[in-house]
Amino acid sequence: MTLSEEDYIKAIYHLGKGENHTVSTNEVAEKMETKPSSVTDMVKKLSEKGLVNYRPYKGVSLTGFGQKMALTLVRKHRLWEVFLVEKLDFSWDEVHEVAEQLEHIKSEKLIDRLDKHLGFPQVDPHGDPIPSKKGEFKKAIKKLLSEVPIGVNGICVGVKDSSAPFLKFLDKNNIALGDTIAVKDKEEFDGSLHIQIKNRDIHISQQIAANLYLKITE
């Protein structure tokens, strides 16, 4: 597979929400930042290669083989993201662009060894699950921290309230996107939470918890 074919397969995979929905030419074009006519050309080719099911005017979906390829690419992309953050001290929001290139390196051994070097991580720096070599993985969902049960941990991926006072509070208390958060205990009385964030134990109010999104895998 060429780099270009790989990026199309990944786009179709992501647009299908990992559930292999049929997606339209226009959707793919928008995601790939290209023209619909280019997409038509490419999906015809991918169809010939047995990677997608394509019905003119009706849309495109991945074949079993195409899904396998997509998961391999997602695995590679996310492992590289972990590498960049964990080993090279990249920040949360800098890794995507570079991983977008690294994911295309062809060497099964490289990925196996990288996986090992990283300690077989289960999620990437954005909280998204890393498919196993066989293509298995748990789905990730986004929840408000206040709705996460005790014992679960996830990654902080967004805020509901983005007002200056709230962001200032987060900053002052050293809570940032990309941080790993574990829910340790919940107070019955006021719904406040005892959480562990980056190996630090802190106590936050229910209002705070109700404005932070966590990505968790079940």
Next chain:
Amino acid sequence: MTLSEEDYIKAIYHLGKGENHTVSTNEVAEKMETKPSSVTDMVKKLSEKGLVNYRPYKGVSLTGFGQKMALTLVRKHRLWEVFLVEKLDFSWDEVHEVAEQLEHIKSEKLIDRLDKHLGFPQVDPHGDPIPSKKGEFKKAIKKLLSEVPIGVNGICVGVKDSSAPFLKFLDKNNIALGDTIAVKDKEEFDGSLHIQIKNRDIHISQQIAANLYLKITE
């Protein structure tokens, strides 16, 4: 620069022995495993871009800018090779093919961080020097171990005598290509050497030393 352009620049650099000799179309074609006519096409383009000096029928050499590019690529290639061996436990002879791909990843930050992660290595797993960010580096030369002065260290890169008994000896004494060897002391009497190899101190005869090639940087 495209991946293809980069590989041509590297080929011209290596054929020019790092001293920017003018090289012929046919030499480039052979190294790149392509046709001379393709080389002509490409060097014309590289010439337009100011990366090479090209005179029809006379050959091609790198411009100052082209040399800069070549050194950046060599730096990236060799840093990745170190990474593969040191961090991912690849062996000496497996790294080239993968580094050939990784060298094309575009991210200055990635290379700076990788360099740091590896502890700013000076040589790659083949004993070849790694250019600094500014493009400076020491030249490497290949010498018989018996001719290397005391105190110097290098990497074992080949054998002069490749007979079964000699190779068997090396195997039995755990001496392999890719090993780092430092010359600790030399006996006046018989020319035998005390060397350190992979943190092990051993004593070898002059005959052995006269059949092992070391790559050293001065």
Next chain:
DNA sequence: ATAAATTTTTAGACAAAACTAAATATTTGT
């Protein structure tokens, strides 16, 4: 010095991946 051998370039073609403009199919709104 000239012919033969070799190297290099040119001309013309092709495949991959993109684009624009025009044609056609589908969906939406009345």
Next chain:
DNA sequence: ACAAATATTTAGTTTTGTCTAAAAATTTAT
């Protein structure tokens, strides 16, 4: 149900990098 709006495909180009075959230049050998 039909016209208008939207989505999609087709047709024809372009760019990049490659190739083969033929022409031209250079080098080598007599």
